[in-house]
Amino acid sequence: MHREVVDRRTFARQLAATSLAASPLVLGAAPVRADEQESPKQDSAEKAAPPAELTLQLLRQLYPHEFDESQLAELRRQIEEDQARSRILSSFALTNADEPAPIFGAWRAEG
Numbered sequence: 001m002h003r004e005v006v007d008r009r010t011f012a013r014q015l016a017a018t019s020l021a022a023s024p025l026v027l028g029a030a031p032v033r034a035d036e037q038e039s040p041k042q043d044s045a046e047k048a049a050p051p052a053e054l055t056l057q058l059l060r061q062l063y064p065h066e067f068d069e070s071q072l073a074e075l076r077r078q079i080e081e082d083q084a085r086s087r088i089l090s091s092f093a094l095t096n097a098d099e100p101a102p103i104f105g106a107w108r109a110e111g
Contacts, residue, residue, distance in 0.1 A: 011062075014062055015058070015062075018058065018061070018062065051083055052076055052079040052080045052083060053076075055079050055083075056072070056075060056076055056079060059075065
């Protein structure tokens, strides 16, 4: 099975295009004013899917080849770990003065 290699910039472009394509404005729906919006009502049987499952569905759409159950389980686990790590990192408030820590690694040519 041949898989196309997609770099992170191409993936981000595809993700943005998919998000834009699902926009109500692109689909032809009229924009809803804030005072016309209904409050979201969810029945107990109609709960929103967890974010990891939504991300997994997006990956299935972007990469239509079939995943077996072990691959899906591994992808779901990695997505959940990334989302948990993201929540932890987002909890640290940063200021404009905060910069990334430089990483120094000494390298010596042999010979």
